[in-house]
Amino acid sequence: xxxxxxxxxxxxxxxxxxxxxxxxxxxxxxxxxxxxxxxxxxxxxxxxxxxxxxxxxxxxxxxxxxxxxxxxxxxxxxxxxxxxxxxxxxxxxxxxxxxxxxxxxxxxxxxxxxxxxxxxxxxxxxxxxxxxxxxxxxxxxxxxxxxxxxxxxxxxxxxxxxxxxxxxxxxxxxxxxxxxxxxxxxxxxxxxxxxxxxxxxxxxxxxxxxxxxxxxxxxxxxxxxxxxxxxxxxxxxxxxxxxxxxxxxxxxxxxxxxxxxxxxxxxxxxxxxxxxxxxxxxxxxxxxxxxxxxxxxxxxxxxxxxxxxxxxxxxxxxxxxxxxxxxxxxxxxxxxxxxxxxxxxxxxxxxxxxxxxxxxxxxxxxxxxxxxxxxxxxxxxxxxxxxxxxxxxxxxxxxxxxxxxxxxxxxxxxxxxxxxxxxxxxxxxxxxxxxxxxxxxxxxxxxxxxxxxxxxxxxxxxxxxxxxxxxxxxxxxxxxxxxxxxxxxxxxxxxxxxxxxxxxxxx
Numbered sequence: 262x263x264x265x266x267x268x269x270x271x272x273x274x275x276x277x278x279x280x281x282x283x284x285x286x287x288x289x290x291x292x293x294x295x296x297x298x299x300x301x302x303x304x305x306x307x308x309x310x311x312x313x314x315x316x317x318x319x320x321x322x323x324x325x326x327x328x329x330x331x332x333x334x335x336x337x338x339x340x341x342x343x344x345x346x347x348x349x350x351x352x353x354x355x356x357x358x359x360x361x362x363x364x365x366x367x368x369x370x371x372x373x374x375x376x377x378x379x380x381x382x383x384x385x386x387x388x389x390x391x392x393x394x395x396x397x398x399x400x401x402x403x404x405x406x407x408x409x410x411x412x413x414x415x416x417x418x419x420x421x422x423x424x425x426x427x428x429x430x431x432x433x434x435x436x437x438x439x440x441x442x443x444x445x446x447x448x449x450x451x452x453x454x455x456x457x458x459x460x461x462x463x464x465x466x467x468x469x470x471x472x473x474x475x476x477x478x479x480x481x482x483x484x485x486x487x488x489x490x491x492x493x494x495x496x497x498x499x500x501x502x503x504x505x506x507x508x509x510x511x512x513x514x515x516x517x518x519x520x521x522x523x524x525x526x527x528x529x530x531x532x533x534x535x536x537x538x539x540x541x542x543x544x545x546x547x548x549x550x551x552x553x554x555x556x557x558x559x560x561x562x563x564x565x566x567x568x569x570x571x572x573x574x575x576x577x578x579x580x581x582x583x584x585x586x587x588x589x590x591x592x593x594x595x596x597x598x599x600x601x602x603x604x605x606x607x608x609x610x611x612x613x614x615x616x617x618x619x620x621x622x623x624x625x626x627x628x629x630x631x632x633x634x635x636x637x638x639x640x641x642x643x644x645x646x647x648x649x650x651x652x653x654x655x656x657x658x659x660x661x662x663x664x665x666x667x668x669x670x671x672x673x674x675x676x677x678x679x680x681x682x683x684x685x686x687x688x689x690x691x692x693x694x695x696x697x698x699x700x701x702x703x704x705x706x707x708x709x710x711x712x713x714x715x716x717x718x719x720x721x722x723x724x725x726x727x728x729x730x731x732x733x734x735x736x737x738x739x740x741x742x743x744x745x746x747x748x749x750x751x752x753x754x755x756x757x758x759x760x761x762x763x764x765x766x767x768x
Contacts (some may be wrong), residue, residue, distance in 0.1 A: 296489050310371035310754075311429035315389070318359050323424035326350035335362020335725070337388050338410035345407055346392055346399045350631075354392050354399065361387040364694060364767050368722060369760055373692065377425060377434040381712070382666035383699045385419055385653070386411045390660050401658055410652040421655035425577070430703075433664050434537040437655060440580040446757040452562035462505075463655060464491050465572045466598020479520060479556040481565055490550065490571075496525060498546055500539075502582070505575075507592035508536055510570065514573045516543060522564040524552040529568070535596050543573065615725070653722045669700060673711040679746045682699040682724075683708050686732070694767070714744045722748050722766055724759070735766035 328343040344350050361367045367387065374382040388409070392399040401407065406437050409421060420436035457602040465479065480490040500502060514534045518526040526547045534540040556567035575583060583589055657663060683689060693702040693710055695717055703709055714717075723734040734751035754762060 269708065273488040286476075304727055305428065306642055306690040307371055307688075308429035309726075310690065310724065313357050313359075314370040314372075314638070317342055318357050320355070320357050322353055322355055325352050325354050329356070331358055331390075333358070333360035333362065333388070335360050335386060336412040336652075337362065337386055337390065337392060338408075340408040341760060342405070342407065345401055345405045346394075347402050348394045352394050354394060356390060356392040356542040357512070358388060358390045361389075364696070365764060367701060368692060368694070368763050369611050370768065371429060371432055371690070373701040374664070375432055375701075375703055376422070376701075376702075377432040381700050381702055382422070382433060382664070383416075383669050384701070385414060385664070385665040385667070387424075387664045389662055390628045392660060395429045400660070406658045409654075409655045409657050409663055409665070412651050416667055417655055419665050419667045420665040421657060422666050423657075423659060424664060426662065431662055431668060432507055436666070437657070460493075460502070460582060461576050462500075462579070463576045464571050465490055467567060475556070475559065476567070480569070483524060483554060487550075489737065490547075490553065490569075493550060495547070498543075500542070502761045504542075505536070505579075505583075506586075506589050508583055508589065509593055510575060510580040512538065512574060514543070514545065516540070516571045516573070518547060518571065520553065520556060520567040520569050520591050522555055522566060523557040524704065526550060526553075526569065535600070537594065547571065552557050597637060607671045669698060669714075670719075671698075673712045673714045673716065674742070676715055676741065677709050677711050678713050678740065679709045681708075681743070681746055681748045683725070683749060684736075686725035686727045689723065692722045694722065712738050720766065721747070722752055722763065725749075725751060731759065733759065733762050735762070 275577050319331075321329065321331065323341075326343050326344050329341045331337075331339040331341075332554050339358065341356075346352075346354055348354065348495070358372075360709075361370055361372060367373075367384070372387060374384045381689055411419070420438055422433035422437075423435045424431045424433055432514065434687075477489070482488045482493070512535060514531070514635035516534070517529040520525055524755055528544045529546060531540060555564050557563070559563045629750060653665060655665070678693070680691060691704040693704075693711075694700070695702070697718060702713070704710055718737070721734075721736045721738070723732075725732045730753055733754045734749050736747070738747075
């Protein structure tokens, strides 16, 4: 199913950074503009660094009544159910999301893992999201929530924290525990054949279930446990070259079946198979296969129907022959043109029908639509709550800054780490990074970091402003077993190079 998401637009200044102490920072994502800010104003380092916070902002748009699912490259999943925002059901929602899944993205965005009580957290990923209808900021409807999912680790005591931003600094508060999920819609590839050393059809099978091993076991035959649906196809399916024509050289013929409780495949539908003759033969072949074991739900021990998706495509040798066969390609081109024309006509008919339905809609139909959407909401919330063994799931009632963290309860002795010779800087920021703990300690103009665990590898990053110039310092070290003092000896840098300095210090 295609889904689209619309994120809020942050208010961005094209020429300079703007700050407001009573609200979220409104920024430009440009280091050069940050340099102008330093030379012309007296803003703090934290405020200046926050200018680059949303360099990788992603923007989406969707209709409120349809809902939306965001999947970030770092593994973050945000699931917004239908009708969750405080606007009309048919309103378009604009939503902006920025994912912070590693130290580089967090440090470059001036983020830490400190609570509002100055406690140290271990992060499993951060995200920022806001939603708008036109220029109006949206919130969730009263009593509604959306789902936040993060990658699982060996530790299981993570909570969901809300971020509070002030003067460019984000601290974390209001931890909430993870919530369970029950609906499984994970699709797993269960079997694949090595390319045959001759012209042949290549097959792979997919199934929707709890575990790959369980799906593959379901596809084995009752009378021969060594045989498998794909090996049977490879051995038994027979077709001459002419039987396959016309065929696209690299066409993926996707046939959707249901593996029933009695172990037989029943055809459900297909995805744009070009040659109807070949499709009919393939469907008959799979439906006449020997009886299979069938799928057993591990949670109940009962047999269940199991969706199976079979993908058949020419192997490389066959594809090359099809591609060089001019008669085949001419027929393929005609079939593709006919299909495109048919799809165009269907689209036009659907658009016309939809327009007529909208024009005829009256209050009675509207009431019926609202009732149907209510039922769809109940069903959609169940479908969209993805149970994924690799995710931690949380429920959130607020947008904005979100962080998946656990409290750092390291039993080792704690000591203080002090920094010297900092009085000369009008503003500075010190980040202490704990790579093994996934933690970032931040000093806000203070010169002593308290309660640092001993014997822990750390990376220190210092950014300061003196006489309207930017200074940078970094150091890798292991914390001592006593109170320690570190002299900061930074170098003057060009603000435009700050991101490069940060990246090098983290690698």
